[in-house]
Amino acid sequence: MRLLALFAVTLVASPGLAGPLPRVVGIPGKPAQDQCTACHQALDEPRLQQPALQAAQDIHHRQGITCAGCHGGDPTAEDPDVAMDPKKGFVGKIPPQKVPEVCGSCHSDAAFMLRYAPNIPTDQWAQYKTSRHGLALVKGDGRVATCASCHGAHGVLPAGDARSPVYPSRIVETCARCHGDVALMKQYGIAGTEIEEYKQSVHYQALTVKNDLSAPTCNDCHGSHGATPPGVSSVSNVCGTCHLTQREAFDLSPHKDAFAAMEQPACEACHSNHKVLQPQDQWIGVGEGQVCGNCHVAGDLGAQVAQALFQALAGTVERMERVHQRVEQLERRGMLMDEATVKLEEAHQALVLARNEVHTVNPQRVTAKTDEAQAVLAKAEKDAEAAEKELRFRHNGLKVSLVVILLAVVALGLKIREMEARS
Amino acid sequence: MDTGNKISRKGFINWLLGTSLGATVVAALYPVFRYVLPPEVAEAPTNRVLAGKLSELPPNSGKIFRFGAKPGILVRTQGGEVRAFSGICTHLNCTVQYRADFQHIWCACHNGHYDLQGKNIQGPPPRPLETYKVDIVGDDIYVTRGA
Amino acid sequence: MKLIEKLWQALDERYELQPLVDFAKQKAVPRHRHDWMYYFGGLTLFFFLIQVATGILLLLYYRPTAEAAFESVQFIMTRVPFGWLIRSIHSWSANLMIASAFIHMFTVYFAGAYVKPRELTWWTGVALLLLALGFGFSGYLLPWNELAFFATRVGTDMVSKVPFIGHWLLRVLRGGEDVTGATLTRFFGIHVAVLPMISTFLILLHLAFIQRQGMHEPQEEPKLPPRPFFPNFVLREFMVWLVGLALLAALAAFFPWELGKKADPFAPAPAGIKPEWYFLFMFETLKLLPAKVLGIEGEILGLAAFSVGGLFWFLAPLWDRKRVRGEKSLFALVVGWGVVLYIAAFTALSYLGVFQ
Known part of the structure; x- marks a missing residue:
């Protein structure tokens, strides 16, 4: 089949040559013209009709690759017996085990792909062979995902097309077609709940609510074509590709070596793997529902450190909230609180950095940042005090003028009385 | 009440009235005067x-x-x-x-x-x-x- | 002194001012046990003048667009020297003007001063009170804060209940289907151009009628020698004005008017949205009415009742025949006290949170 395709390419590539017209692969950028779709569109049986209908939007068909590119046969013949003659290379339905090979026959050929999409990689087949899917397929498991399971067989769209099943925001649902099936996954020793867990994560939130397409979905951690669970040792590497500051902080912590020695995945221990929730300061501690308690018990050094970390954060958060409300109230009362608002932002920033430092589990590093926040908050409190003083000053000023006006009222009253007494 | 007392009382009322009314006028006009002068920042710095x-x-x-x-x-x-x-x-x-x-x-x-x-x-x-x-x-x- | 006399002579020579001075000297105001009520019209005028003055000052910095209105009021309050004072005075004076106008109206009503020949004075007066309410309603929106925005949305929504032309009226008032920047621009125009023009004209007319006919004297009061208008009455009125000014200073000192939060048209309405106190009795009544009364929508019925009641009140000079003949009118008295008690009770109960 590959030979067939290459033969056609050579023909197209040298238009000056006389010979048979390009049959299997047309001119790049021009929709394929073939007899297959013409006949199949008219068939009643959906199984045979649908592929022909879907061909219109298929990226391959639109780029001039006929049905015969994969299925073999003669796409120009009007007689079905001629067109689908096994002697002409017709293979009919492609079994799952053959799919990677068929797709790879073009997609792994860099010289061929250059003519169509110069910037897409050509190593998918190689990657696939290393994936859990690929390894199982080689062993004869026909149920594992092949190219067509994710990309579709007919009507394949480019990965960047929002309608494609491998578009970032749709990958979860695509993987869920198998990985959400608990019964099926059990047979492979997989829980099958990963999808549901992932959907509760901040990552899924970012992807679907904020429409942040760079937010990680299944393939960003597991790989796409080489899909495999990241090994224990590489979890922090994988998370660290985006969460660099936290990883740097973590590398400074005694946890780094401890987790490595225990052969435990580091980030996952506190943040989970699929169900990565919005971290809370309240997680820090050894009590019920607190993450440090997974390894530490009350009274040990870890518990003491956790206590110190939590107090540093909670104290700052509480003070920040108090100052924030005070500033907001003053603003509502019509005071200019821009300076205090700026300081609140600075305190917020220091708090964010303090939360990064939590990964070092070094109370000194965390309090260095929370102290910074507290210092700025103290300045903001000074601003609020000044504004309150100004309000009091206005209040007193008006009271003074009130006395002056009342005095004028009394004087006028006396004047009237005196005047009327005279007349 | 003798006349001198009366005069001084009247004088006091006039003085009080004049002073307090004057102060009231100042208290009312001073803010207006300050208000009309353009402030340091001539426009709300929003846009x-x-x-x-x-x-x-x-x-x-x-x-x-x-x-x-x-x-x-x-x-x-x-x-x-x-x-x-x-x-x-x-x-x-x-x-x-x-x-x-x-x-x-x-x-x-x-x-x-x-x-x-x-x-x-x-x-x-x-x-x-x-x-x-x-x-x-x-x-x-x-x-x-x-x- | 010489100079002033010369100036006066020159002016008198040209404009014949002496008769005016003679008239002022002659002019007198009746005196009796309840003559305190004569000061409230003047006090209302004082607050109106304060409104004109502070309103013009606010116009120096205010910007009537949805994007800039809140920011410009914030600018006035935070960056313009004494801007907070001017704005606080404008807001409080508005409330005091309406309160004073209400007191003025009820004293006039109970004194029976509205009967022939003073029908037109009463009618212009009631119209002025309605204009004052219009000032309050249109001005309330201008700072474009959360409270103002939603109060205006609720308030203008009432208009849509008017049969047949309700929706049309709503669109005219709001400048569209909803309260938007278009409404703000409209309300601004109404507040600073339309209403002041009509009000000034009506105030001049109202004063001209009083000047022409003199003050009304309640017949049941024992007669005292009248008080010279100048200087006795004028000085007393001036004293009342000073008390009004003191009240403004006190309110601005103890209850500085707040800036609030910028309106967000797409945010849900905050709980407990209430109109200004002078609309509360109507607002609470309409809320109390059941959704359907005899197959008619409760709110429509309520608005109809307020319209009919208001018209009845307005037409008092026509139906109150007894007082024209100089007799006491028990009916008018009952109506008057009924209205006062109803408004006072509903306003008070609303503040006490009884209707929640």
Whole structure:
């Protein structure tokens, strides 16, 4: 089949040559013209009709690759017996085990792909062979995902097309077609709940609510074509590709070596793997529902450190909230609180950095940042005090003028009385 | 009551009336007088501010300025072009800064990177920084938002 | 002194001012046990003048667009020297003007001063009170804060209940289907151009009628020698004005008017949205009415009742025949006290939170 395709390419590539017209692969950028779709569109049986209908939007068909590119046969013949003659290379339905090979026959050929999409990689087949899917397929498991399971067989769209099943925001649902099936996954020793867990994560939130397409979905951690669970040792590497500051902080912590020695995945221990929730300061501690308690018990050094970390954060958060409300109230009362608002932002920033430092589990590093926040908050409190003083000053000023006006009222009253007494 | 007392009483009432009325008039007119004089900042600094001086912004440097309480960032590229963006990181609202060594905008909180078009290029920021309009009058750099 | 006399002579020579001075000297105001009520019309005028003055000052910095209105008021309050005072005085004086106008109206009513020949004075007066309410309603929106925005949305929504032309009226008032920047621009125009023009004209007319006919004297009061208008009455009125000014200073000192939060048209309405106190009795009544009364929508019925009641009140000079003949009218008295008690009770109960 590959030979067939290459033969056609050579023909197209040298238009000056006389010979048979390009049959299997047309001119790049021009929709394929073939007899297959013409006949199949008219068939009643959906199984045979649908592929022909879907061909219109298929990226391959639109780029001039006929049905015969994969299925073999003669796409120009009007007689079905001629067109689908096994002697002409017709293979009919492609079994799952053959799919990677068929797709790879073009997609792994860099010289061929250059003519169509110069910037897409050509190593998918190689990657696939290393994936859990690929390894199982080689062993004869026909149920594992092949190219067509994710990309579709007919009507394949480019990965960047929002309608494609491998578009970032749709990958979860695509993987869920198998990985959400608990019964099926059990047979492979997989829980099958990963999808549901992932959907509760901040990552899924970012992807679907904020429409942040760079937010990680299944393939960003597991790989796409080489899909495999990241090994224990590489979890922090994988998370660290985006969460660099936290990883740097973590590398400074005694946890780094401890987790490595225990052969435990580091980030996952506190943040989970699929169900990565919005971290809370309240997680820090050894009590019920607190993450440090997974390894530490009350009274040990870890518990003491956790206590110190939590107090540093909670104290700052509480003070920040108090100052924030005070500033907001003053603003509502019509005071200019821009300076205090700026300081609140600075305190917020220091708090964010303090939360990064939590990964070092070094109370000194965390309090260095929370102290910074507290210092700025103290300045903001000074601003609020000044504004309150100004309000009091206005209040007193008006009271003074009130006395002056009342005095004028009394004087006028006396004047009237005196005047009327005279007349 | 004798006449002298009466006169002094009348005098006192007149004095009191004159003084208190005078003070009332001053108390009423002084605020008006101050109010009518244009304040130090002639306009609410919400949509347009004097963000900095061109002479104080060498190429490959940046500067934080403010729209009221909200930070913005002025950036002068290697080529000398001046650009302005919102200074608020789109990830967790930290204030971004210009990193001369990276030659682009960077957020210290979670290592977010933005290019010189304000586009998020690395790290957690989900969106680009909002772009503002820059006008240079002589040495003054004015930044307008929502334009 | 010589100079002033010369100036006066020159002016008198040209404009014949002496008769005016003679008239002022002659002019007198009746005196009796309840003559305190004569000061409230003047006090209302004082607050109106304060409104004109502070209103013009606010116009120096205010900007009537949805994008800039709140910011400009914030600017006035935070950056303009004494801007907070001017704005606080404008807001409080508005409330005091309406309160004073209400007191003025009820004293006039109970004194029976509205009967022939003073029908037109009564009618212009009631019209002025309605204009004052219009000032309050249109001005309330201008700072474009959360409270103002939603109160205006609720308030203008009432208009849509008017049969047949309700929706049309709503669109005219709001400048569109909803309260938007278009409404703000409209209300601004009404507040600073339309209403002041009509009010000034009506105030001049109202004063001209009083000047022409003199003060009304309640017949049941024992007669005292009248008080000279100048200087006795004028000085007393001036004293009342000073008390009004003191009241403004006190309110601005103890209850500084707040800036609030900028309106967000798409945010859900905050709980407990209430109109200004002078609309409360109507607001609470309409809320109390059941959704359907005899197959008619409760609110429509309520608005119809207020319209009919208001018209009845307005037409008092026509139906109150007894007082024209100089007799006491028990009916008018009952109606008057009924209205006062109803308004006072509903306003008070609303503040006590009984209707929640």
